[in-house]
Amino acid sequence: MTVFQAKRFRPSGSAASSLGECIGQMYRARLSKHPFLLFGLPFMSVMVAASFVLTPATALRYERHDRKVQQVGEQEAMSLGIKGPDGDSENQIKMNPRRRVLGNEKEEYYRLMAKDLDNWEQKRVQRWKGEPDGRLS
Template sequence: MAIFQTRRFRPSISSASSLGDRIGVIYRANLSKHPFLLFGLPFITIMLAGSFILTPATALRYERHDRRVQLVSQEDAISMGLKGTVGDGQDDIKRNPRRRIVGSEKEEYYKLMAKDLDNWEQKRVQRFKGEPDGRL
């Protein structure tokens, strides 16, 4: 009767059938000796490279979305009361109706500067019936 060896059979590197198998055997053998170099460093490199590659792609996605939202048809612009023309190659429609009412930024600045912001008093807002007013 044959006697079996107590050691497990581990094929040598040269006995692997293909180049991929040989590279895998070498990688697994060296992974326990140098874990950061063979696993951690490639992982961190892939994460950083992916971040730098995906940043412009994400920016492009949001720019296209903003451009699509900004396009307004002529009928919609008229119904919203917006100034501007659509279709002349200039899709810049003035979307701030408050600006026409207020005037310029300088007028608004001088209005705010004229107010006395140091002397003020706190007033409580009148509550509806049954609404708690926050007093204990």
């Protein structure tokens, strides 16, 4: 039976001659002595930097989505006759009459507080033609 030598195997000079391999060997040797400094700190700094870089990109994504939804909403409103090109239409005024607030905020507050909120009656909202009204019958 053959006896193995006690010496470590070291590759020839041509095998570890590239600069990248030399740096890799030095990094692995020092990593066991200083793991946080050589692995943990760079990892955490990359995570923090990525959050700062990705925040504007995410905001831009949501702004584009909101703009797209708002544009589609305006087009649907015009096609349904809810809102005209100038922003108001006769259908909107008939379906949803708006009351303007007259006076100051205190007068409006006291007027609303004077209403009897215990006695009220539930009324169904008139639906558009073809829109389901939620009744099961």
